Amino acid sequence: MFDNFSKKYIYSQNTRGRKTTSDFLKTLGLSFDENVNITINILDGKRIIATASAEKNLIKCIGVDENYRSKGLMNTLISEIISHQYDNNIYDLSIITKIENEKVIQSLGFETICETENIILMENNKNKFKKYLENISKNKVANEQSSAIVMNLNPITKGHMYLIEKASKESEQVYIFIVSEDKSKVPFETRVKLAKESTKFLKNVKIIEGGDYIISSKTFPTYFSKNVDEWINNYCNLDLKLFGKYIAKELNIRKRYVGKEPYCELTSFYNKKMKEILPLYNIQVTEIERLEKNQKAISASLVRKLAEEGNISQIKELVPEATYKYYISKED
Amino acid sequence: MELLNRAISGTMESSDIMVEIIPWDKDLEINLKSDVKEQYGKQIIALVKAILDENGVKKACINLKDKGALDFVISARVKTALYRAARRSQ
Numbered sequence: 001m002f003d004n005f006s007k008k009y010i011y012s013q014n015t016r017g018r019k020t021t022s023d024f025l026k027t028l029g030l031s032f033d034e035n036v037n038i039t040i041n042i043l044d045g046k047r048i049i050a051t052a053s054a055e056k057n058l059i060k061c062i063g064v065d066e067n068y069r070s071k072g073l074m075n076t077l078i079s080e081i082i083s084h085q086y087d088n089n090i091y092d093l094s095i096i097t098k099i100e101n102e103k104v105i106q107s108l109g110f111e112t113i114c115e116t117e118n119i120i121l122m123e124n125n126k127n128k129f130k131k132y133l134e135n136i137s138k139n140k141v142a143n144e145q146s147s148a149i150v151m152n153l154n155p156i157t158k159g160h161m162y163l164i165e166k167a168s169k170e171s172e173q174v175y176i177f178i179v180s181e182d183k184s185k186v187p188f189e190t191r192v193k194l195a196k197e198s199t200k201f202l203k204n205v206k207i208i209e210g211g212d213y214i215i216s217s218k219t220f221p222t223y224f225s226k227n228v229d230e231w232i233n234n235y236c237n238l239d240l241k242l243f244g245k246y247i248a249k250e251l252n253i254r255k256r257y258v259g260k261e262p263y264c265e266l267t268s269f270y271n272k273k274m275k276e277i278l279p280l281y282n283i284q285v286t287e288i289e290r291l292e293k294n295q296k297a298i299s300a301s302l303v304r305k306l307a308e309e310g311n312i313s314q315i316k317e318l319v320p321e322a323t324y325k326y327y328i329s330k331e332d
Numbered sequence: 333m334e335l336l337n338r339a340i341s342g343t344m345e346s347s348d349i350m351v352e353i354i355p356w357d358k359d360l361e362i363n364l365k366s367d368v369k370e371q372y373g374k375q376i377i378a379l380v381k382a383i384l385d386e387n388g389v390k391k392a393c394i395n396l397k398d399k400g401a402l403d404f405v406i407s408a409r410v411k412t413a414l415y416r417a418a419r420r421s422q
Contacts, residue, residue, distance in 0.1 A: 072346050075399070079343035079350060086340045108344050109365055109397045 010039040024048040028063045052077035059095040092125040116237040137250040147171035147255040159298035162291040167257040177210040197322035215239040236273040244281030333387040339416035342409035349401035351413040354393040366398035
């Protein structure tokens with residue numbers, strides 16, 4: 001490191017530090033992702049010249065001032081992030097970046113897991129994805145044709161049940177991948193438990209924890225303020241390729257069910273991409289109309305809103321019994 | 333030296349090396365990534381092996397990401413990682 005350069009750690013409670021970082025990223029056409037837990041900046045005097053952040057095992061929000069490129073600042077930052085996360089028992093890191101950065105990131109010990117036309121997913125433990133796929137395939141029920149649904153189930157509602165039951169009726173076997181990220185109001189373990197209880201009576205339905213590679217539109221990084229549409233498009237491509245080319249193959253998945261999305265623009269775009277990309281991997285996409293109650297689609301967000309307002313009685317007709325019981329037990 | 337946990341030391345800055353030590357039940361495995369692997373790979377691995385021997389480490393996975401570190405840097409980084417893995421200060 002050069003003498004006048006210094007490193008600064010910024011933790012989530014440091015609002016001012018995060019604001020300055022966000023301002024710096026803006027000058028590069030990027031924006032700050034509020035979900036990161038740690039940010040490391042390099043300063044020349046008092047001015048930020050390079051930054052990198054991480055949210056658990058995902059390295060994010062990397063930016064280097066144009067005048068300070070090719071000085072190996074990226075090496076410093078990634079090294080710092082690795083050491084910092086290591087101390088917090090996070091050993092394997094991932095990075096999603098533009099394909100142009102592949103060589104640089106590769107030189108820092110990362111290997112390509114999946115690439116699309118524009119972006120690339122790289123990891124510094126090449127065995128992690130392999131192990132993930134091995135674990136997925138342990139769920140396999142012997143048959144030729146299976147269906148899959150990727151869901152947040154935050155929490156499971158009668159709307160979800162309608163979709164699951166339809167898939168169950170039309171398929172030999174249904175695998176439900178629950179998105180693992182835990183920004184949800186209902187904790188992941190509870191979401192899994194409620195889903196398992198609610199689908200117990202469907203013998204050909206299996207609940208699988210989505211893990212790190214089932215991204216879902218809700219967990220896409222959102223820090224690319226410039227060309228948001230382009231990046232969302234890129235993420236959809238990456239997510240769907242991971243699913244179609246690798247994950248689905250482990251379980252002989254030939255069909256993916258998805259609920260029609262009347263409200264969220266991002267999700268409806270994702271659904272559109274799904275119909276475009278998954279057939280390339282021999283997976284048929286079936287979009288199902290949402291179940292309505294009083295002319296409104298039943299949604300988990302409505303259930304969460306009612307719960308927040310304390311309207312537990314109104315939740316009853318929107319959710320399966322297990323979910324209702326969960327909210328009642330929470331009230332006590 | 334008994335290794336208790338996985339540990340890391342060093343950086344991937346120019347002239348440095350990042351050393352990761354993962355204790356395991358299998359035989360010693362050393363993975364080296366280096367721009368100068370062709371020229372100095374054997375020498376680097378021999379040096380690391382010698383330090384591990386000295387400390388009686390026989391079962392571990394060692395990941396090295398070298399950025400052109402000199403021998404004494406490599407030696408210092410490996411020893412630091414070992415001490416961290418053994419939770420010892422010297």
